Amino acid sequence: MAMKRFTLSFLLMLVILPLTAFGQLSAPDVEAVYGGRISWISAVPVSATETQVFISTESANSMFFATVDHSTTPPVFGAFESLPDLNADDGYGSQVRDFCLDENSGYLFARYNDKIVSASTSPGSLTILPAMGVMAFTVYDGRLFYTALNLSAGVDLHFGVIDSASGAFSEDAASPVTLASSWDPAVQLTHLKVHPVNHHVYYFLEGETPTVYKSGDTYDALNAATTFTKTTSGSLGSTYYTVYGIGPDGRLFAGGVMGEEPDHFKVVAYSDDDGASWDTVNTHMGGTSGQNFSFADADSGYYVYFGTAFSYYKGEANTWKGIGSIGFETHPNDGAVCVDPINPQVVYFTTDQGIGASTDSGNTIFEIDEGVEAIQIKDMEMNDAKTTAWLASKSGIRKVTDYTGPAESWTTYYPNGDGSPYYCVAMVNEHPDTAFAGNVRLYKTEDGGATWSQVFTTETPEYGFTFWSFVSAVEVHPYSSDVVILGVNSPDEGVNGGIFVSEDGGTSWEQMDTDVYNTEVQDILIYPESEDSTTIYVACEYVHDGTHSSYGVKTITHGSTPGAVFHNDMIGESGGLITNFGAYDLDADSVGNIYVCGANSANEPRVYVKRPDSTYWEMLPTAGLPANGTATALTIGYDTNGNQAPYIAVGSDLYYLEDGGSEWQLAYSYPVGTEINMLYWDDLLVGTGTGLYGQKLNGTTDVSHEPAQLPASVVLRPNYPNPFNPTTTIEYRLSGTSHVTLTVYNTLGQKVKELVNQTQQAGSHRVTFDADGLASGVYIYRLTLNNRVSLTRKMLLMR
Structure with a gap:
C-alpha cells in the first residue's frame, strides 16, 4: 500500500474516462508519464513503408497501437494511442493478453480469458467470437485457428476464414476436427503454429519432454x-519447456529455463525432424523464459529472439547474446519480442519501462513508449514546495523536477538495473535529491537518482523472509532525515512481515521486536507529537491463520534518544481491542486526527479515527458505503464547506465524509473493476493503472453538463522548510475574495504573531514567518476566512 508523509496531499489510482465527477475537480490533464507492463507485442505491414505495432498491457487500457515509418533512416516511431474498443472504458483490462494480427483485414484477434475477441483500429469494430474454452490460437494467411476442449474431455481444432473487408470470422463447415481424444488437465501452456515450409498445423505442449501434434x-x-x-x-533433462516456435526454414524451437531464481538461465532446444529428436542449447543468458520466439531473415541464416536473448545464427550453440549487449538506454525484460515485418533489423521488446526498439537487430535498444498510458503507480511523494516528486510504479521509479514550471522534466530510474516492480518511495523534504525506493530491496540515492546504493534487502537470511516478501512501505522522519522506517509484507502463508528502524539514514537497520505479533505492513505514517516525541503508526493487513495473525494499526513511540518501542494493541471506544480489522492506508489532518481505512474479515469497509490526546480509536459511520468492499485508500481533503474531510476509495468509487456528517457521500464513480490504490490531495494529481493525471480544485466536471460554480474553498500548504530556523514560508490558496487572517500560536494556545489580517483576492499567497526571539518548539499556524472557515497546521522551530 502507498506510504506517505503527514501532508495534505492527494493521489488517486483510478481510471479516468468516461466518468461523472461530483466533487470539486476540473477535467483531468494527462501528465507525460508513459510506459507500463507490456503483455504482448505484434506488428503488421500496412503499406510498403509503414508498420503498425500493437501491444497489450497489464492496465485498464488493454491495447495500444502505433505507426512506424520506414521511408527514412532511421525509421520514425510514432506515438502510441489506445485501441478505441479496448481502452480504459471498455472493461477488458489486463485480461487481454496474447493476440494475433490478420494482415489482409487489418483486424486483430486477442485472447480474453477463455474467449477470443476481434477488433480493428476503428471504433465500434469489436466482436466477441462464440468460441469458449480457448487454449491456443493463431492467424495465418487470412485464416483463424484455435483449439478448445470438447465435451468428451478431448481437444478440438477449430478453423475458418477471416473476411478481408469486415474482419468477420466464418468457421469452416468441416470445423472442428479432433486433435486429441483425451487431455491432461495439468497441461496449461500450449502453442498453435502453421509451419512456414510444409504448411501443416502444429500443436505444442509444455513439459520436460516436448510434445508435438x-x-x-x-x-x-x-x-x-x-x-x-x-x-x-x-x-x-530437467528443463521445463513452455514456449514454442517455428523458424523460417521449418526448424522447431522449444524454450525454457534451467535452475531456480535468481540463478537461472535460458535453455533452447531445436528439432529438424518434426520433434523426433532435439538438440539442447544453454544460451548462458540469465533470467527466466521469454514469452515467444520471433525470427528475422539474414544473409547467413536467420536471427532467433527469445526474451532478453538472441541468436545471430539459427539458435545454435555459441551464437547467443544479450539484448542491448552493445548499449541501451533502457532495460529489457523477458517478455514478448517481435521482429518488424518490413525491416528485419528493427525489433520490438518489452522493457522494464514499457516497450523498447532496436534498429540494429538487438545490439542497442531504446524506449518508444510515448503515449502508452499503462504505468501502474503504486506510491508518490512530493516535497512541500511542490517542485519535485518521486513515483514508484510497476515499471520503474519516476522523478519529476520543476513540476508545473517551465522546465518540468520527467526521468525514469532503475536503481542498480533492478527492473522489479516498485511499491513505495520516500524522500527528504528539504533535500529532494535524497530519496528511497523499495521493491524486494530498498535503494537510496543522494544525488537525484544519478547513483543508487542498496541499503536493505528482504533476501537477508536472518530475517526469515521468502522470495515473495517485499518492502511495502518506507518513510523518512520529517524533522530528522536520519530516522527512516520501513515495512515488509510477506504474502506467503506462515511467513511474517516486519518493521525496521534506521537511525543513520538507512546505513544500518534494527528489526522491531513485535513479540508474537505478525505485522504484514501496508502503510506507515510518522506523526511528530513534539520536538522530541514521535508516534509512528503502522497499518497492517488482516491475516488470521491461528499462528501468524496480523491486523489493525500498530504504534511505535520514538523519542529524542535513539530507540523505539512497539505497541501492538489498537484500542476501541469500549476499551476492548480491535482485532477484526485489516488496515490499508493512513493519513492525518492538520489538527492531529489520525485516520485509517480498511475492512473487517467479512470484507465490510471500515474507517477509524484517533483524536488528539485520545487513547482509543473511534469507528466512523458506515452509512452511505457499500455493504462489501475494502477501503483501500484514504486521504484528507475538503468538503463543500471548505472543512477538512476524509476521502476513501472502496472498489471503483470514491467517498467523503463531511465534517460532523453521519453518512458518506459519493464523490466519484469510475468504471467497474478499477483498482483505486492511492490518494494524494493538493491540486489533484491522479496516479492510475493507466498513467498520471492532474486536476484542479476549480469546479465540478460532468460529461454532459457545463462546470458548476463551487462555494469558496481554501488550501493551506505545509510550511517550508520544516523544521526551520528562524524563518519559514507559509503558502495558501483562495478560490474567491475573502477576508483572511493568518495567525501563529504556541502549544498553549497563546497568540504569538498575526501575519495577515486583510481582504485578499482569489489565487495563491505566500507569507514569511520570522521566529527570531522565539524558543524552539512546536507552533501552530491558523488560517481563517471571513471569520468562518479555519485551517491549521503545525511547524517546528529548531535552533
Whole structure:
C-alpha cells in the first residue's frame, strides 16, 4: 500500500474516462508519464513503408497501437494511442493478453480469458467470437485457428476464414476436427503454429519432454477426416519447456529455463525432424523464459529472439547474446519480442519501462513508449514546495523536477538495473535529491537518482523472509532525515512481515521486536507529537491463520534518544481491542486526527479515527458505503464547506465524509473493476493503472453538463522548510475574495504573531514567518476566512 508523509496531499489510482465527477475537480490533464507492463507485442505491414505495432498491457487500457515509418533512416516511431474498443472504458483490462494480427483485414484477434475477441483500429469494430474454452490460437494467411476442449474431455481444432473487408470470422463447415481424444488437465501452456515450409498445423505442449501434434493435411486443406500425429521425444533433462516456435526454414524451437531464481538461465532446444529428436542449447543468458520466439531473415541464416536473448545464427550453440549487449538506454525484460515485418533489423521488446526498439537487430535498444498510458503507480511523494516528486510504479521509479514550471522534466530510474516492480518511495523534504525506493530491496540515492546504493534487502537470511516478501512501505522522519522506517509484507502463508528502524539514514537497520505479533505492513505514517516525541503508526493487513495473525494499526513511540518501542494493541471506544480489522492506508489532518481505512474479515469497509490526546480509536459511520468492499485508500481533503474531510476509495468509487456528517457521500464513480490504490490531495494529481493525471480544485466536471460554480474553498500548504530556523514560508490558496487572517500560536494556545489580517483576492499567497526571539518548539499556524472557515497546521522551530 502507498506510504506517505503527514501532508495534505492527494493521489488517486483510478481510471479516468468516461466518468461523472461530483466533487470539486476540473477535467483531468494527462501528465507525460508513459510506459507500463507490456503483455504482448505484434506488428503488421500496412503499406510498403509503414508498420503498425500493437501491444497489450497489464492496465485498464488493454491495447495500444502505433505507426512506424520506414521511408527514412532511421525509421520514425510514432506515438502510441489506445485501441478505441479496448481502452480504459471498455472493461477488458489486463485480461487481454496474447493476440494475433490478420494482415489482409487489418483486424486483430486477442485472447480474453477463455474467449477470443476481434477488433480493428476503428471504433465500434469489436466482436466477441462464440468460441469458449480457448487454449491456443493463431492467424495465418487470412485464416483463424484455435483449439478448445470438447465435451468428451478431448481437444478440438477449430478453423475458418477471416473476411478481408469486415474482419468477420466464418468457421469452416468441416470445423472442428479432433486433435486429441483425451487431455491432461495439468497441461496449461500450449502453442498453435502453421509451419512456414510444409504448411501443416502444429500443436505444442509444455513439459520436460516436448510434445508435438502435426496435422495430416495442410492448413488450407483441413477437412472432417483430418487427423493429427503425436510425436514425443525422449526426456531432455530437467528443463521445463513452455514456449514454442517455428523458424523460417521449418526448424522447431522449444524454450525454457534451467535452475531456480535468481540463478537461472535460458535453455533452447531445436528439432529438424518434426520433434523426433532435439538438440539442447544453454544460451548462458540469465533470467527466466521469454514469452515467444520471433525470427528475422539474414544473409547467413536467420536471427532467433527469445526474451532478453538472441541468436545471430539459427539458435545454435555459441551464437547467443544479450539484448542491448552493445548499449541501451533502457532495460529489457523477458517478455514478448517481435521482429518488424518490413525491416528485419528493427525489433520490438518489452522493457522494464514499457516497450523498447532496436534498429540494429538487438545490439542497442531504446524506449518508444510515448503515449502508452499503462504505468501502474503504486506510491508518490512530493516535497512541500511542490517542485519535485518521486513515483514508484510497476515499471520503474519516476522523478519529476520543476513540476508545473517551465522546465518540468520527467526521468525514469532503475536503481542498480533492478527492473522489479516498485511499491513505495520516500524522500527528504528539504533535500529532494535524497530519496528511497523499495521493491524486494530498498535503494537510496543522494544525488537525484544519478547513483543508487542498496541499503536493505528482504533476501537477508536472518530475517526469515521468502522470495515473495517485499518492502511495502518506507518513510523518512520529517524533522530528522536520519530516522527512516520501513515495512515488509510477506504474502506467503506462515511467513511474517516486519518493521525496521534506521537511525543513520538507512546505513544500518534494527528489526522491531513485535513479540508474537505478525505485522504484514501496508502503510506507515510518522506523526511528530513534539520536538522530541514521535508516534509512528503502522497499518497492517488482516491475516488470521491461528499462528501468524496480523491486523489493525500498530504504534511505535520514538523519542529524542535513539530507540523505539512497539505497541501492538489498537484500542476501541469500549476499551476492548480491535482485532477484526485489516488496515490499508493512513493519513492525518492538520489538527492531529489520525485516520485509517480498511475492512473487517467479512470484507465490510471500515474507517477509524484517533483524536488528539485520545487513547482509543473511534469507528466512523458506515452509512452511505457499500455493504462489501475494502477501503483501500484514504486521504484528507475538503468538503463543500471548505472543512477538512476524509476521502476513501472502496472498489471503483470514491467517498467523503463531511465534517460532523453521519453518512458518506459519493464523490466519484469510475468504471467497474478499477483498482483505486492511492490518494494524494493538493491540486489533484491522479496516479492510475493507466498513467498520471492532474486536476484542479476549480469546479465540478460532468460529461454532459457545463462546470458548476463551487462555494469558496481554501488550501493551506505545509510550511517550508520544516523544521526551520528562524524563518519559514507559509503558502495558501483562495478560490474567491475573502477576508483572511493568518495567525501563529504556541502549544498553549497563546497568540504569538498575526501575519495577515486583510481582504485578499482569489489565487495563491505566500507569507514569511520570522521566529527570531522565539524558543524552539512546536507552533501552530491558523488560517481563517471571513471569520468562518479555519485551517491549521503545525511547524517546528529548531535552533
